[in-house]
Amino acid sequence: MKSLIKISFIALVLVAVVSCKKDSRPNYQFMPNMYEPVGYETYSESDAFKNGVEAQLPVDGTIPRGFTPYEIENTTEGFELAKATLLNPLDSNEIDLERGKELYNIYCAICHGTKGDGQGNLVKREKILGIPSYDDVGRAITEGSIYHVIYYGKNAMGSYANQLNEEERWQVVAYVLDLKTKLEK
Incomplete structure (x- = not known):
């Protein structure tokens, strides 16, 4: 009885594996965005922020790291x-x-x-x-x-x-x- 259960289980697994393989269609892609990323345009509108593009701009009066402002005017x-x-x-x-x-x-x-x-x-x-x-x-x-x-x-x-x-x-x-x-x- 035990061997009949083992044989039927192995047969069931083999049938499941063989039945999922179809050469006529491509394999499944898990997480398709990893393979085909969506390109976003720089400074384009985004749904990530309520105010759109303005929320992505630096705050007024801030200075980027490594930048020293040159205070003398171009006159x-x-x-x-x-x-x-x-x-x-x-x-x-x-x-x-x-x-x-x-x-x-x-x-x-x-x-x-x-x-x-x-x-x-x-x-x-x-x-x-x-x-x-x-x-x-x-x-x-x-x-x-x-x-x-x-x-x-x-x-x-x-x-x-x-x-x-x-x-x-x-x-x-x-x-x-x-x-x-x-x-x-």
């Missing part, structure tokens, strides 16, 4: 203020002229030249004109003025605030001042 007065008062916060141990040179060659040398003489490739090809040399007599550049121009841009030069973080901007400033001293010799 002529702001430029003069930066030129007179803004100093490099990096000490001499943190300044890496090799890194500053690398960043300068990537972002600045195409116009300003690798020596800071205003003879970059775009100037030589006459695509951009009027780039002065760093050692021009009427051009008293300082740490603050260089940083301000990198942050906001000036004349035909655009801002590089999105391409360079704060520390990288100061590395470029140190390298530009190094180029200036080499040109003056």
